[in-house]
Amino acid sequence: MTGWSIADADESDVCALARIIGDWVHETDWMPVLHTPEDDEVFVAALPGTHKVRVARRGADRLGFLARRSGHVQALHVAAGSRGLGIGKALLHEVIEVEPTVELWxxxxxxxxxxxxxxxxxxxxxxxxxxxxxxxxxxxRLIWRHKT
Incomplete structure (x- = not known):
């Protein structure tokens, strides 16, 4: 990996991950803005209680994250300045490597x-x-299955 690593999320990630979501919503012209930054923080803070959350980091910077429950991906977001670096692919492949079927919306x-x-x-x-x-x-809804 080029200067970044992936690890489990912790409480120190909440604000940065919520900001990644909020920034994406605001930069996407077809996406309605329904939630405040505080709403996004509440959403992200609750994820580790029900999902496995993995975060891509470079030093103190959070570059992206994936939240999943078994083979269901709840969220995959990569910060605008970090897209195209293979972060989303690396996060997704962690799931593909261990689950026979992966689905998401x-x-x-x-x-x-x-x-x-x-x-x-x-x-x-x-x-x-x-x-x-x-x-x-x-x-x-999209599904990935291991080839048999």
Whole structure:
């Protein structure tokens, strides 16, 4: 890895990880802003109680994170200045290496994420009209399976 490492999240990561989420929402023109920075912090702080959370770090900087429960990825976010460095791939491959099936949801409008997941071998399993999401945006469920 080029100057960064991945480790379990701890309490000191909460603000930085929440900021990564909030920054992504604010830089994404199709994404409605529904949560305050404090809401994002509450969300991130609760994740380790129910999910395994792994953080990519370079020194004191948090570059990205992945939260999962078994083979279900709840969140994968990489900071804007750290995208394209292989961080998302490294975080995702930690899950792929240990789970026979990995699934996740992303928004249909998130073309960058869709391209990334398809490149990593995920297949589309389901699309929705967004009526079941807080944001009201159409989403897509993607699944990766070990080849037998």
């Amino acid at each position: 992303t928004f249909q409008a998130n073309l960058r994420a869709l391209t990334f997941y398809r490149r990593e071998g995920f297949q589309e399993a389901e699309r929705t009209d967004g009526s079941g999401t807080d944001e009201g945006l159409p989403d897509v």
